[in-house]
Structure formats: C-alpha cells, structure tokens
Amino acid sequence: MTARGMWARLHALTNKLAGAGAALRGGLAPVVLDFVMIGLTGLLLTYTWTWFARGPEQAVYLVIPWWALFLLSVELAGAWESFGVSLGQSLLRVRLLAEDRRPPAFTQRLCHFAAWHVSGLPLFGFLVKPALHERAARLSLQPHITLGSRPPAWYLRSVTWFCMMFATIATAAALGASFSWDSLSRLFSDAWRVAPIWRALVSPSLTVVRDSLSDLVVTLFMAVMATAFAAIIAIPLSFFAARNLSRSPAGRFGYAVIRGAMSILRSIEPIVWAIVFLVWVTSRYASFAGTLALWITSIADLTKLYAERLEAIDEGVIEAIAATGATRLQVMRYAVVPQIVNPYISFTLYRFDINIRMATVVGLIGAGGIGYRLITALTSQRYSEAGTVMLLIVVAVWAIDYLSARFRQRLS
Amino acid sequence: MNTPRSTSEQPSSPDREGAQTTHWLRDRRLRARHRRRALSFFLDWAIWGYVAYAVMFFLNYYWFTRMRIHWYDTLTLPAWGWALTIAATFELAVLCRAFGRSIGLRSFGLELVPADGQPTGVLRRLARILLWHLSVLPLAVGFWGPCEAPWHDRVLGLTLRVSRKRARGRDAADIGPEAQRPAKRAFATQWGVLGFLLGLLTLWLGWLVVQGNLSALVRRAGKAGDLFGQIARPDFRYFVQEDPTFALRKGGFSIVDLMVSTLLMTLLSTVVGTVIAFPLSFLGARNLTAKGPWGWLTYTVVRGFFNIFRAIETLLWATIFAVWVGWGSPLAGVLALTIHTIAALGKLFSEQVESIDAGPVEAIRAAGGNALQVIRYAVVPQVAPSFWAFTLYRWDINVRMSTIIALVGAGGIGNLLFYYKNEGLWSIVGAVVISIVVVVWAMDYLSGWLRERIVR
Numbered sequence: 001m002t003a004r005g006m007w008a009r010l011h012a013l014t015n016k017l018a019g020a021g022a023a024l025r026g027g028l029a030p031v032v033l034d035f036v037m038i039g040l041t042g043l044l045l046t047y048t049w050t051w052f053a054r055g056p057e058q059a060v061y062l063v064i065p066w067w068a069l070f071l072l073s074v075e076l077a078g079a080w081e082s083f084g085v086s087l088g089q090s091l092l093r094v095r096l097l098a099e100d101r102r103p104p105a106f107t108q109r110l111c112h113f114a115a116w117h118v119s120g121l122p123l124f125g126f127l128v129k130p131a132l133h134e135r136a137a138r139l140s141l142q143p144h145i146t147l148g149s150r151p152p153a154w155y156l157r158s159v160t161w162f163c164m165m166f167a168t169i170a171t172a173a174a175l176g177a178s179f180s181w182d183s184l185s186r187l188f189s190d191a192w193r194v195a196p197i198w199r200a201l202v203s204p205s206l207t208v209v210r211d212s213l214s215d216l217v218v219t220l221f222m223a224v225m226a227t228a229f230a231a232i233i234a235i236p237l238s239f240f241a242a243r244n245l246s247r248s249p250a251g252r253f254g255y256a257v258i259r260g261a262m263s264i265l266r267s268i269e270p271i272v273w274a275i276v277f278l279v280w281v282t283s284r285y286a287s288f289a290g291t292l293a294l295w296i297t298s299i300a301d302l303t304k305l306y307a308e309r310l311e312a313i314d315e316g317v318i319e320a321i322a323a324t325g326a327t328r329l330q331v332m333r334y335a336v337v338p339q340i341v342n343p344y345i346s347f348t349l350y351r352f353d354i355n356i357r358m359a360t361v362v363g364l365i366g367a368g369g370i371g372y373r374l375i376t377a378l379t380s381q382r383y384s385e386a387g388t389v390m391l392l393i394v395v396a397v398w399a400i401d402y403l404s405a406r407f408r409q410r411l412s
Numbered sequence: 413m414n415t416p417r418s419t420s421e422q423p424s425s426p427d428r429e430g431a432q433t434t435h436w437l438r439d440r441r442l443r444a445r446h447r448r449r450a451l452s453f454f455l456d457w458a459i460w461g462y463v464a465y466a467v468m469f470f471l472n473y474y475w476f477t478r479m480r481i482h483w484y485d486t487l488t489l490p491a492w493g494w495a496l497t498i499a500a501t502f503e504l505a506v507l508c509r510a511f512g513r514s515i516g517l518r519s520f521g522l523e524l525v526p527a528d529g530q531p532t533g534v535l536r537r538l539a540r541i542l543l544w545h546l547s548v549l550p551l552a553v554g555f556w557g558p559c560e561a562p563w564h565d566r567v568l569g570l571t572l573r574v575s576r577k578r579a580r581g582r583d584a585a586d587i588g589p590e591a592q593r594p595a596k597r598a599f600a601t602q603w604g605v606l607g608f609l610l611g612l613l614t615l616w617l618g619w620l621v622v623q624g625n626l627s628a629l630v631r632r633a634g635k636a637g638d639l640f641g642q643i644a645r646p647d648f649r650y651f652v653q654e655d656p657t658f659a660l661r662k663g664g665f666s667i668v669d670l671m672v673s674t675l676l677m678t679l680l681s682t683v684v685g686t687v688i689a690f691p692l693s694f695l696g697a698r699n700l701t702a703k704g705p706w707g708w709l710t711y712t713v714v715r716g717f718f719n720i721f722r723a724i725e726t727l728l729w730a731t732i733f734a735v736w737v738g739w740g741s742p743l744a745g746v747l748a749l750t751i752h753t754i755a756a757l758g759k760l761f762s763e764q765v766e767s768i769d770a771g772p773v774e775a776i777r778a779a780g781g782n783a784l785q786v787i788r789y790a791v792v793p794q795v796a797p798s799f800w801a802f803t804l805y806r807w808d809i810n811v812r813m814s815t816i817i818a819l820v821g822a823g824g825i826g827n828l829l830f831y832y833k834n835e836g837l838w839s840i841v842g843a844v845v846i847s848i849v850v851v852v853w854a855m856d857y858l859s860g861w862l863r864e865r866i867v868r
Contacts, residue, residue: 174680177673183741221621280636287622
C-alpha cells in the first residue's frame with residue numbers, strides 16, 4: 001500500500017471519528033444538561049431538608065447512596081426527554097418529532113423510553129445521528145420551529161415548573177448555607193461595630209491619611225510597573241497569538257502553545273500568584289511579590305485582548321501593502337500597526353485600571369501597598385484607621401477609573 | 413492696545429457684535445478655552461513636580477539612606493527648599509509652554525500660534541516668558557480684561573487656540589482651511605522626547621518604590637520550584653472528607669462543602685441583587701424618571717446611590733460586613749456581594765433603559781397606558797435580553813469574587829485556601845486552587861454560552 005493511500009485512509013478514519021464525536025456531543029448535550037440539573041435539585045433538596053429537619057450543623061447533601069441518586073436522575077432525565085419537552089431540549093431549541101414533523105404518539109414515546117435504556121445508557125447509540133433509540137421509535141431530534149404553531153402557555157410547560165422548583169430549592173439551600181442565627185442576630189444588634197468605619201469614611205483622620213499616602217504611592221507604582229512590563233512582553237507575544245498572522249505549521253503550533261499557556265495563567269487568580277511570589281521573593285520584598293503577581297496575570301490578559309484585536313484587523317490593507325512588494329516587516333509597520341495602536345493603548349489603560357484594584361487586593365494578603373495597611377488595621381481592630389484607608393482606596397480607584405475612562409473615550 | 417484682536421480673527425466672527433466688550437467669563441467657548449489653558453498649565457506643573465519628587469527620591473535612595481521611607485520626608489528640606497522647588501517647577505512649566513508644544517498643551521488639545529502668521533522667533537518666546545511673570549503672577553491681572561486672550565499673549569500677537577485636530581464648530585471655523593503641515597517625527601517633538609524620558613524615569617522610580625529585586629527572584633528560584641512542585645501534585649485528601657483539624661464551625665468543612673456553599677452564596681446574592689436592582693433601574697433612568705422636580709430628585713438620588721455604592725468595592729463591603737456580622741460568617745459575603753451587585757447592575761440596567769427606542773414608549777402613552785404599563789409593554793421587551801446577559805455576567809464576577817472574600821473574613825472557599833496556606837500545606841492548597849480554577853472556568857464557560865444564546 002502506498003503512503004498516500006494510507007494517508008487517505010487515515011484521513012477518512014479521523015473524519016469518521018470526528019463525525020461520531022460531534023454526533024455524540026450533539027445527542028448527549030440535552031441528556032447531560034437534564035441529568036445535571038435533576039441531580040443538583042436532588043442534592044439541594046436533601047440539603048434543605050436535612051437543614052430543617054436535623055439543624056444547620058448536621059445538614060448534608062446526600063442521604064440516599066450516591067448510585068441511587070445517579071440512577072434516579074438518569075431515569076428522570078430519560079423520562080422527561082421521552083414524555084415531555086425537557087430543560088435541555090428547550091435550551092438547545094430541539095424537539096423530539098416524528099419524520100413528518102408531527103408530535104410523537106404515546107406509543108412512540110414509550111418505545112423511545114424503552115430503547116433509550118438499551119442504546120442511550122451505554123452511550124453507543126449516540127454515535128450515529130439520529131441516535132439508535134430515536135431510530136427505533138421512528139423519531140428524531142429536530143430543530144424547534146415555532147412557525148404556524150402556538151406554543152403552550154408558560155404555566156403549562158414542564159420546564160417552567162422545573163425552573164421554579166429549582167429556584168425555590170436553591171434559594172432555600174442558599175439561605176441555609178449562608179445564614180446562621182448568630183450572624184443574623186448580629187446583623188440587627190451589632191451595627192455599632194462598624195460605626196467607626198462609617199465615621200472615618202466621612203471624616204478621615206489626617207494623620208492616618210498622611211501616613212497611608214506613601215503606601216498608596218507604592219500601590220500605584222505596583223500597578224504602573226506591572227502594566228508597563230506586561231505590555232512590553234504582551235505586545236510581541238500577541239503577534240504570535242493571533243490566528244490570522246500565524247498560518248504556517250510552526251506558527252500554528254506557536255499559536256496553540258501561547259494561547260493555551262495564557263489561558264492557564266489567566267485562570268489562576270492574582271491572589272494565588274501573590275501567595276506564590278510572597279514565598280518566592282520573601283515578604284521582605286512584599287510589594288515586589290505583588291507586582292510580579294499582577295504582572296503575570298496582566299501578561300496573560302493583555303496577550304489575549306491584543307491578539308483578539310489583531311484577529312479583527314482589516315485584511316484588505318495587508319493585501320494592498322503586500323501587493324506593492326513590501327517585505328513582511330513593512331507590511332507589519334504600514335498595514336497592521338496603524339490599525340492597532342489606539343486599541344492597544346486603550347486595552348493597556350483598561351488593564352491598568354484593573355491592576356489598581358487588584359494591587360489593593362493582593363496587598364490584603366501581605367503583598368505590600370495600601371491593602372496591607374488596611375488588613376493590619378482590621379486585624380488589630382483599629383477600625384477608624386481602617387475606615388480612613390478605605391476612603392483613600394475608594395478615592396484613588398475612582399479617580400483613576402474616571403481618568404482612564406475619559407482617556408479611552410477620546411481614543412475611540 | 414487699541415486693536416487687541418488680531419485681523420485674522422476679525423472676519424470669522426461677524427455674528428458677535430461688540431465682542432470687544434464681552435468678558436470671556438460670559439462666553440461659553442472662551443470660558444472652555446481658558447479652563448483648558450489653566451488645566452493644561454497645572455498638568456505641566458504637575459509633571460515637573462513629579463520629576464522633582466523623583467529627584468528627591470533618588471537623592472535620598474542613592475546618597476542618603478538607600479531605603480524607601482515616607483514620601484513627605486524623603487529628604488528633610490528647609491523651608492526655602494520647598495519654595496525653590498515650587499518656583500523652579502513653575503518656571504520649567506512656563507519654559508516648556510513657550511518653547512514647543514508642551515505635554516499639557518498637547519493633552520488638552522491646545523497650541524500656541526502667532527496671530528500674524530510669521531514664524532515665532534526665539535526672542536518672541538523669551539519675551540512671552542518674561543511678560544507671563546508680569547501678567548500672571550500679580551493676581552493674574554493679565555486675565556482681567558474683556559478680551560479673548562490674556563495680556564501677555566495679546567502684546568506679542570500670539571494666540572493659544574484649540575489645535576486643528578481637536579477644533580470643532582466655531583473653533584474650527586476660526587482656524588479655517590489651512591495647508592496641512594507634515595507631522596513632525598515623534599522624537600523631534602517635546603512630547604516625544606519628554607514623554608520618553610518620563611517613561612524611563614517612571615520605570616526607574618517604580619523599580620525602587622516596589623523594591624524590585626532580581627537577585628531575590630533568581631536566588632530563591634529553587635525554593636519556588638519546590639513550591640510549584642508541591643502545588644502541582646495536589647492532595648485531594650480533604651476533597652469530600654472533612655478535615656478534622658479545620659474547625660471553623662462545629663464539624664468542619666471539606667472542599668466540596670465549601671465550594672457548594674460558595675456557589676450558593678453567589679446564587680443568592682446575584683438573585684436578590686438583580687431583583688432589587690431591576691425596579692430601581694427604571695427610577696435611575698433619565699428618560700423615564702427625570703421629569704419634573706420630584707422626578708429629578710428621584711433620578712439624582714438613585715443614580716447617586718448607584719455611583720457611591722459601586723465605588724466601594726465588594727472586598728471593602730465584605731470588610732465592613734465581616735466586622736458587623738462576625739469574622740468568617742458567610743452572611744457577610746452574601747451581603748457584600750448583594751450590595752455591590754445592586755449598585756453595579758442598577759447602573760448597567762439604567763444605562764440600558766436610557767438607550768431604548770422612544771417610539772414604543774410614546775405609543776403606549778398615547779394609547780393611555782400608565783407608567784407601569786409603559787414599562788411592561790414598551791421598555792421591558794426592549795431591554796430583556798441585555799438584562800439577562802448583564803445578570804449572567806454579574807454572576808460570573810460574583811463567583812470570582814466570592815472565592816477571595818474570605819481574605820477579609822467574609823466566608824466561602826477562600827477560608828480553606830488561606831487556612832492551608834498559613835499551615836504551609838501546599839499540596840492541599842494546590843487541590844483547593846485547582847478546584848477554584850475549575851469551578852470559575854466552568855462558570856465562565858456556562859455564563860458565556862448562555863449569554864451568547866440569549867443575545868442571539
């Protein structure tokens with residue numbers, strides 16, 4: 001067999017697998033959604049029930065064995081999909097219909113439910129489209145079209161009732177999880193505790209302001225340094241992370257690597273980075289640790305924003321410049337850069353805005369700046385000092401927010 | 413000074429008869445120009461003040477203590493030192509404005525041009541600096557008269573006008589069609605050179621202020637690698653099973669327990685916040701509410717509430733409520749998230765209401781509908797999709813926020829994170845971090861997917 005033939009065969013096989021995967025995904029999506037939502041309802045119902053029956057301390061999420069809940073949810077999801085319009089079906093805007101787009105007869109529904117146990121539960125039935133159990137009942141999942149038919153009133157739909165039930169149970173569980181009698185009674189009787197904070201917010205103590213201003217300067221510089229160095233790294237990176245500028249195989253690889261790395265870095269909160277860097281450079285260089293934490297997340301965020309802007313540029317200009325015989329660098333300079341300068345500045349300012357907020361937050365775990373002063377004042381119960389520091393933070397953040405919004409408005 | 417206004421400006425403003433006697437304070441356009449002039453001057457002054465601060469900081473750091481101490485006593489200056497600094501920064505600002513286009517002038521879209529079209533020589537610029545002292549320093553007498561330009565500019569035949577790029581309306585008409593001058597290269601302008609130097613200065617100063625230290629970073633890289641190694645091998649021992657030593661409340665909590673309760677906290681605060689913000693947003697919409705004195709009052713009060721409460725961030729609210737209802741209580745977190753959700757969503761919602769099409773509102777009014785019916789049949793159908801999208805987006809933000817508000821004692825999964833961090837059990841920290849990342853990512857994805865479906 002020639003290499004070319006093998007290659008073609010491999011290609012066909014991958015295509016087939018991809019098709020099966022897509023069918024599996026498409027067919028499974030409503031089932032999984034229904035299963036998850038029903039299972040969640042079960043867990044929350046148990047929690048609420050035990051919270052009321054046994055008291056807050058003994059509240060648990062499961063009283064029946066987990067496999068029983070699993071089976072129950074699966075059965076309920078299957079039944080809901082076979083005999084009604086389930087949540088997943090209505091969210092994905094599909095309906096179970098006969099070939100002539102008629103609503104299925106009861107026997108067909110019964111047949112679908114029975115066959116679903118055989119082919120749907122072991123998942124292999126979903127590998128083809130329409131799924132095997134749908135074929136057995138001569139039904140198929142079709143896109144929902146409302147043309148010419150009047151949908152039932154909202155109070156006649158099972159989805160509405162399920163959502164209302166879920167909302168009630170979830171609210172009850174949330175109330176149970178977050179309220180305790182202690183804290184509730186303190187809410188009504190202990191308002192005096194925060195009186196010093198409010199007092200300081202309206203009449204700050206000037207000595208505290210004078211002492212905290214140096215920390216505020218540190219916080220501002222943390223944000224400035226993090227944003228500046230992140231922009232320096234992210235601008236070149238963004239050209240490799242833009243899909244339309246990296247078409248070669250090597251470019252594709254670089255694109256995937258950079259985008260993947262950035263999305264991992266971005267999903268870890270700056271506060272976690274700050275914890276890591278505080279251990280790394282020690283708390284002697286606390287504000288440096290905070291800066292590094294902001295820097296890492298800013299790189300990830302800015303690269304993504306920049307690259308997305310690069311992907312949205314006008315290709316016509318590139319072609320026009322390239323047609324004049326310009327080199328690759330010249331194309332970049334005269335076709336790409338003029339289109340992105342203002343958005344890049346605007347994104348950087350936006351990130352600077354976020355960094356100012358985040359710089360106060362990372363300060364709270366000890367990474368320097370005004371946040372650190374706030375948390376020390378709080379833990380040593382100097383509430384009026386804490387109030388003054390909070391006022392400083394609010395004013396600084398608000399001022400920077402306002403300025404950067406004005407600036408960005410002018411840029412666009 | 414019989415003809416203070418230059419001839420080139422005379423024909424362009426025939427509609428203002430007796431403009432000679434109009435004080436610039438009564439002309440809106442001139443007032444705006446003078447405001448810009450003042451603001452741009454203060455920006456220039458602030459820039460040189462910043463340079464002076466940096467110089468004092470460097471003097472202190474490299475020559476005096478090599479330590480970062482308070483901003484106000486980095487170098488103990490005698491009284492004349494302060495006076496000298498202020499005077500010197502003033503002079504530098506004036507110098508920058510007379511020679512070339514200073515950063516302040518450029519930022520506020522002004523330029524100094526000769527009214528007679530002749531090139532501005534060095535002598536004229538020097539004369540301007542001199543006259544500026546006579547005209548501005550003694551109680552700004554140069555600005556007193558009823559004329560367009562202050563005295564020192566009038567004498568020298570200069571005008572500080574709105575730059576061609578920024579001029580709109582009558583300003584643009586005053587400038588008229590003018591030959592396009594080729595733009596100077598950035599490095600040949602004051603803006604380019606001074607801006608670049610200021611950037612370098614900022615990075616240098618910032619490195620010292622944040623105590624940047626590469627050697628600490630390199631020296632302890634092994635330690636960090638060790639830490640990363642432990643975090644990357646997460647220990648899910650207490651994922652479902654409760655940690656007996658973590659006795660926050662009776663019985664303790666596992667990761668799953670706290671994660672679920674965190675999610676429930678966000679759910680509760682998002683739902684309650686939305687339910688409260690929804691009716692308030694109609695009261696805070698200018699086009700629906702701000703009619704008549706009571707309407708204006710309502711509008712102002714509601715908008716003011718949104719703006720003030722939004723400026724105090726979730727974490728600060730959490731601080732307040734943690735002090736109020738007790739350290740570590742989830743109720744504090746719920747209250748903080750709810751208050752900030754109300755303010756933030758209320759503002760977004762009312763901006764959305766302000767941008768609706770007025771046609772349906774008028775139609776329902778004309779048909780005799782009352783205020784509630786107008787909202788129900790004309791406003792809500794127009795804003796519903798974006799309201800849902802904003803709510804989901806807010807839920808997303810709340811989930812992110814709720815994972816860290818434990819830092820200030822407001823409950824949630826962060827409690828575990830900071831507990832294990834303080835204990836130094838890094839592999840369990842890794843497990844908690846991974847759980848948080850997965851949940852936040854899933855919520856992000858879910859809310860993005862739902863938003864896309866709703867908006868479509």
